[in-house]
Amino acid sequence: MSFLALVLVALVLRFTPWRSGFPVDLLSVLVRSVATHTLSRPIWLAIALLVLPLLLCGLLLWLADGLAYGLVTLLLHALVLLLCVGRSDPLGSMASNIEEAWQRGDQEAAALLAERDLQLDATSPESLVLGLRGELAWESFQGYFAPAFWYLLLGPVGALLYRLxxxxxxQGEHPLQPIMSSARHALDWLPARLVGLSLALVGHFDRVLLTLRGQLLNWDTQSRELIALCVESAQSATLDDQGEAVRIMRPVRILLTRSLMVWAVCVAFINLIG
Structure with a gap:
């Protein structure tokens, strides 16, 4: 069931206008509403309101179990995953306007667009490229890899929990935010390292392993930083070798797409032997 749901979602993301998931980001709307209405209330109230959609999801899955030979359950799984994927389309249109400006040779416009759209404050062309690649890698991780990991481990409720x-x-001003940041770090820790290992398989193996060796078991290393380091290490060419402007994002997208394929093959194999 889990593999079929992932394949169905991948087909929807690839071949329909829903490349950024469900058309309305319902979970972001829900979270903003909860944060706004509980800002001056006890923390437990915000937690209770966030648990409600998890309970509702579990109830719907329980009620749908066995209906129409499992088809209803499959559709519910796919719908939850579409709600949980990232909204920025990192393997497609994300940063396309920045790439176009760079391709025209207008590095100043590219830097301004990156600052406006991605809050990247680049002081040089090299730092701009590194920042863009890091953003693409991070958005792919939190938009695809991490929700898929928790879906495979805990089902739709796990993916929903991660996205919430x-x-x-x-929500920086909410008193619950520090707790959520710690929980997010814990939820990102293992899948970030699995993504690093998959990047080693599809990229420069030795360099990625060297990067991971010092960080693999380090709890304090931020997942965002680790993903960016692994992506840079996985590339076979350096920044100096990649002079064509159009190619500044393409190698990263190729690596991340191949990493997703590695995950898909592993999931399919586990389903076959399981």
Whole structure:
């Protein structure tokens, strides 16, 4: 069931206008509403309101179990995953306007667009490229890899839990935010290292392993930083070798797409032997 749901979602993301998941980001709307209405209330109230959609999801899955030979359950799994995927389309249109400006040779416009759209404050062309690649890698991780990991481990409720925590972690003024940040770090820790290992398989193996060796068991290393380091290490060419402007994002997208394929093959194999 889990593999079929992932394949169905991948087909929807690839071949329909829903490349950024469900058209309305319902989870972000829910989290903002909860954060706004519980800002001056006890923390437990915000937690209770966030648990409600998890309970509702579990109840719907229980009620749908066995209906129409499992087809209803499959559709519910796919719908929850579409709600949980990232909204930025990192393997497609994300940063396309920045790439176009770079391709025209207008590095100043590219830097301004990166600052406006991605809050990247680049002081040089090299730092801009590194920042863009890091953003693409991070958005792919939190938009695809991490929700898929928790879906495979805990089902739709796991993916929903991850997305709710990730969204609430951005509510900087809420008293629950520090707790959510710690929970997010814990939820990201293992899948980030698995992504690093998959990047080693599809990229420069020795360099990625060297990067991971010092960080693999380090709890304090931020997942965002680790993913960016692994992506840079996985590339076979350096920044100096990649002079064509159009190619500044393409190698990263190729690596991340191949990493997703590695995950898909592993999931399919586990389903076959399981």
């Amino acid at each position: 925590i990730a969204n609430f972690q951005r």
